[in-house]
Amino acid sequence: MQDSDPTRFILLNTSHPGNVGATARAMKVMGFTDLVLVAPRHADVLAQPDTLALASGATDVLARARIVDRLDDALDGITFACATAMTPRDFGPPTHAPRALFATLAGEPRRVAFVFGSERFGMSNDEVYRCHACLSIPTHPDYGSLNLAQAVQLVAYDWREAQGGFPVRARTPEPALADAAAVQGLLAHWQGVLQEIGFLDPAAPKKLMPRLNQLLNRTGLTREEVHILRGIARAIQGRRGRE
Structure with missing residues (x-):
C-alpha cells in the first residue's frame, strides 16, 4: 500500500x-x-x-x-x-x-x-x-x-x-525600537534629573552624557522601554518636588 x-x-x-x-x-x-x-x-x-x-x-x-x-x-x-x-x-x-x-x-x-x-x-x-x-x-x-x-x-x-526541520516561529511580535529622537529626548530628561540630584555637575559634566548615550545605543531600547525610563525620571522629579 x-x-x-x-x-x-x-x-x-x-x-x-x-x-x-x-x-x-x-x-x-x-x-x-x-x-x-x-x-x-x-x-x-x-x-x-x-x-x-x-x-x-x-x-x-x-x-x-x-x-x-x-x-x-x-x-x-x-x-x-x-x-x-x-x-x-x-x-x-x-x-x-x-x-x-x-x-x-x-x-x-x-x-x-x-x-x-x-x-x-x-x-x-x-x-x-x-x-x-x-x-x-x-x-x-x-x-x-x-x-x-x-x-x-x-x-x-x-x-x-x-530533512531540514521546521522553522521556529515567534509567538510574540518583535518590539518596535525607539528612534534616535526618542533616545535623545530620554537623555535630555535624564540630564535634568541627574543635575537635580547632584550626580551631574553642569559646570564639569566631563563625558557622562556621551557615555550614557553610547550605553543606550548598545542596548537597542524599545519605545516601551524609553517610556519606562522617562517615567522613572518623572517619579524622581516628583519625589524631590514633595521634599
Missing part, C-alpha cells in the same frame, strides 16, 4: 492504548502521518478512551492508522526499515545512532519505516532481521529505559531535522 507520506511508524504488539495515542501525537508534531499497528493487544485500540486522550489533537493520525496481522504487511512498500532494538548477538543489521544514520539516509529517495517493539518484550530477533539497520538512541549508560512514545518522539524529531 503506497502513501503520500514517505515515512512510516510501525508499532509491534502494543499493550497500552495510551502509548498509541501518544505516538500519534509525537508523529503529528513532527509532520508525520503514516502509522501502522501490528497485532496490538486490543483490537479496538484506535478508539479507546486512553488512546484518544493521549493523542491530544492528533486524532486525524489515528483515523488513518491501519492495523495488520504481520510485520511483513506493515513493511509493504517500504525500502528501508529501521529497528529500534538491540542488535542480536549472533548477527544482524548494523547499529547506528539516529542522527549519524539520518544524515546520509535523508538524501536518498527511500520509503523509510521505523519499527518499535512491544513495551514489555521489544522486538524479536526475527523481526530485527527484517530491517536494514538498528537504531540506538544515546542514553545515560546507567539507565537507558525509554517509554515507547518517548522513543518515537526522539526518532521523529531527529528524522525531521535531517
